[in-house]
Amino acid sequence: xxxxxxxxxxxxxxxxxxxxxxxxxxxxxxxxxxxxxxxxxxxxxxxxxxxxxxxxxxxxxxxxxxxxxxxxxxxxxxxxxxxxxxxxxxxxxxxxxxxxxxxxxxxxxxxxxxxxxxxxxxxxxxxxxxxxxxxxxxxxxxxxxxxxxxxxxxxxxxxxxxxxxxxxxxxxxxxxxxxxxxxxxxxxxxxxxxxxxxxxxxxxxxxxxxxxxxxxxxxxxxxxxxxxxxxxxxxxxxxxxxxxx
Numbered sequence: 054x055x056x057x058x059x060x061x062x063x064x065x066x067x068x069x070x071x072x073x074x075x076x077x078x079x080x081x082x083x084x085x086x087x088x089x090x091x092x093x094x095x096x097x098x099x100x101x102x103x104x105x106x107x108x109x110x111x112x113x114x115x116x117x118x119x120x121x122x123x124x125x126x127x128x129x130x131x132x133x134x135x136x137x138x139x140x141x142x143x144x145x146x147x148x149x150x151x152x153x154x155x156x157x158x159x160x161x162x163x164x165x166x167x168x169x170x171x172x173x174x175x176x177x178x179x180x181x182x183x184x185x186x187x188x189x190x191x192x193x194x195x196x197x198x199x200x201x202x203x204x205x206x207x208x209x210x211x212x213x214x215x216x217x218x219x220x221x222x223x224x225x226x227x228x229x230x231x232x233x234x235x236x237x238x239x240x241x242x243x244x245x246x247x248x249x250x251x252x253x254x255x256x257x258x259x260x261x262x263x264x265x266x267x268x269x270x271x272x273x274x275x276x277x278x279x280x281x282x283x284x285x286x287x288x289x290x291x292x293x294x295x296x297x298x
Contacts (some may be wrong), residue, residue, distance in 0.1 A: 055155040057148060060204065061090040061130040065121060071100030072295070073138045073267065074137040076288045077274050078103050080280045094124040094284050117222045122214040132158060135210060136202035137222075137265070144261035150186055150243070151259065157184065163239045164209040169264060170244040171254030186259055187241040193230060197240065198229040199247040202260055212236055224253040251276055271296040 062085065074093075081091065082103065091106040096113045109127050111120035125133070132155060139152055153167045163179070166187065170176075172195060179187035191195055198213065200222070207284055217232040219225035232238075244296050247256040263284075274281050274297045285292055 055132075055159060056152050057086065057089050059130055059155060059207040060132040060134055061092050061128050061207070062133045063092045063094060063128070064138050065094045065124075065135070068095060068099050069265075070138050072290070073141075074100060074102075074289050075285050076140045076266075076290065077138045078106055079288060080284070084142050084145050085148075090130055092124075092128065094121065096120075106116070116218060116220050117225055118214045118217050118219045122211060125207060125211045125214060126164075128258050131207060132204055133207045133210060134202060136262075137200065139264050139265045139267040140202055141266060141284060142260070142262050143277075143284065146260045147258065151204060153184060154187065157187075158206050159205065161206075164243050165203045165205040165238070165240045167199055167240060167242040168204065168260035168262075169257040170242050170247070171199060171201065171253055171264075172196050173242070176244060184241075186243045186245050188244050190240045190242055192234060192237075192239075196226070196230065197233045197238065198226060199266060200226050201254075202262060203240075209236075209238060213238065268298050271298040273298060 062081055066074065075292060087105060093102060093106050093108050095108060096109060096111055098108060098110065102108055109124045111124055137172040157163050158165065177189040179189050213229055213232055213236065216236065217225060219228050219230045243257060244255065245258045247258055249255045263280055264282060266273055266277065272292045272295055274292065
């Protein structure tokens with residue numbers, strides 16, 4: 054039986070965002086079993102890293118896609134849960150649901166599951182009796198790939214980063230669309246009748262996280278006032294240091 058032990062939780066970051074790490078890693082450690090592999094992709098060891106997290110260091114002068122690709126080369130698990138440091142959990146994820154997606158990814162029926170609904174209004178069930186929370190992302194969707202927490206077959210995510218040249222993270226999401234289509238990447242998203250938040254995405258009961266906590270370098274308290282308020286208090290963060298938006 055496939056479980057989260059077959060998944061590496063990955064946080065991509067840069068040392069400039071080290072102030073955000075305690076919130077992200079702390080929430081993972083609170084809600085996800087300590088037996089699960091935890092990795093930080095980062096350019097430097099200048100920030101404090103929890104003992105149960107492993108640093109995979111990238112070279113600063115590489116393009117964004119090359120940084121991530123070379124780090125993914127060192128991931129040994131079949132699956133990975135890839136996200137950035139400003140996407141912390143604010144509640145307990147549905148581990149049983151996430152584990153139920155793994156066989157479909159392993160068989161190659163799909164290559165990834167994005168753990169949030171966004172940018173799609175017409176829900177197409179994947180297999181309602183088998184996976185009631187999964188809906189297909191059409192191959193012609195504007196965002197077949199998205200920079201949101203997703204469970205991937207590691208080898209397929211590695212291909213996406215290998216074949217999408219992007220100097221920085223900002224351009225990657227746009228460039229990855231053509232790559233995913235050319236590689237016939239197939240994906241689903243999760244949806245369980247959650248409420249819409251903002252204009253482009255819904256909340257996620259499967260993986261309840263802040264999407265995203267930082268916008269243009271400032272805390273996104275306009276969309277997540279209560280969730281971030283709780284996290285600021287728990288991790289003793291003064292939001293005025295970064296500023297709020």
